[in-house]
Amino acid sequence: MSFTVSRRIENLHPSDIRLMTKACERVGGINLGQGLGDLPVPALVREAAIQAIQDGQNTYTASEGIAPLRQAIARKLKRDNGLAVDADAEIVISAGTTGAFAATLAALFNPGDGVLLLEPYYGYHLNTLLLQGLEPQFLTLAPPAFSLEESALEAAVKPNTRALVLCTPSNPSGKIFSSEELAIVERIARKHNLLVISDEIYEYITYDGRRHISPASIPGLAERTVSIMGFSKTFSITGWRLGYAVAKPDLTKAINLVNDLLYVCAPSPLQHGVAAGLNAPSDYFEKLRNEYQRKRDIICDGLAAAGMAPFIPQGAYYVLADIAHFGYPDAKTAALALLEQTGVASVPGSAFYQGREGEGLVRFCFAKDDQTLHEAVRRLGKFRPA
Ligand SMILES: Cc1ncc(COP(=O)(O)O)c(C=O)c1O
Missing domain, CATH: 3.40.640.10 (Type I PLP-dependent aspartate aminotransferase-like (Major domain))
Incomplete structure (x- = not known):
């Protein structure tokens, strides 16, 4: 017996974000691909949910x-x-x-x-x-x-x-x-x-x-x-x-x-x-901003030092970096080479564009603990041209 899938999903494919996550798991790398967010859940949110269950x-x-x-x-x-x-x-x-x-x-x-x-x-x-x-x-x-x-x-x-x-x-x-x-x-x-x-x-x-x-x-x-x-x-x-x-x-x-x-x-x-x-006090939101800004600065300084010029983000917790001059034919090849050489997973810029504009870009997620980010930044320096 064989069944077809619906026409609605015929042209849909799992994103390169999932592909990079799997590739990262295979090499035991640091996953700066997927936007998971590593910060602890605020106690008042956790406790109110637990109380509601009780x-x-x-x-x-x-x-x-x-x-x-x-x-x-x-x-x-x-x-x-x-x-x-x-x-x-x-x-x-x-x-x-x-x-x-x-x-x-x-x-x-x-x-x-x-x-x-x-x-x-x-x-x-x-x-x-x-x-x-x-x-x-x-x-x-x-x-x-x-x-x-x-x-x-x-x-x-x-x-x-x-x-x-x-x-x-x-x-x-x-x-x-x-x-x-x-x-x-x-x-x-x-x-x-x-x-x-x-x-x-x-x-x-x-x-x-x-x-x-x-x-x-x-x-x-x-x-x-x-x-x-x-x-x-x-x-x-x-x-x-x-x-x-x-x-x-x-x-x-x-x-x-x-x-x-x-x-x-x-x-x-x-x-x-x-x-x-x-209803958290307003300093919760202020601390959140400060914390992510520190992380943004760690990754952006590291990317600049590794020759991958970052487009400094104004918000959110991702950064696009320019890797065009490393000479890889496309962003996916570059992201896989980066993972192989440094053990750091990113997302190919092509995941965010229809045309070729993303082929010289990779995206890093910096919602990670500081120690992981420092280690990732240390490794990024090992990335070499094609
Ligand atoms: C722009 C944007 N919208 C929505 C989501 C997913 O949000 P939610 O977890 O609320 O479904 C993400 C997660 O990465 C996102 O980056």
């Missing part, structure tokens, strides 16, 4: 999530994002940011609709679009600043374009979109009646005194933005699978309908854990 909070919740968490999110959105949001009608808690993104796409678009991604993009954004039969469209932003130009964005919009995905701070470039760039997004989105989907999972990981700006806080954008946020990175709980979408009530209702069908609800006791985390 208290019997183990059954399904409402598909949009428990009220105390939605209320804590609404307070946080006001405090940190400048957004006034109705906790009962404008928030859906989902199975991670990934779940919120998938539910949003399924709820708001039809097969064949175009969705614009900014390159370098986050691979899950692309593959989730493909899985749902949407047409990915691309606009490449050039290093080192990855600036968004109005004329380029205008030119990238096609007749079937329905939405633009923003990732700020961005994985993999670390770019934080400025209020001027977001004003460009507003003008083009208004002109072409586009929805904006903003993945803000790294909102609390920002450097050099820069602050994250939520696209929905830009005048005119709240009405047409689905803000997608999560807890994986803020509380180092990537395995808990908790994120949420924030949008106007009619959009939220549709997203919640799909969220129910796909996931029923987010993990019940863990919702109580993150609700407690959102």
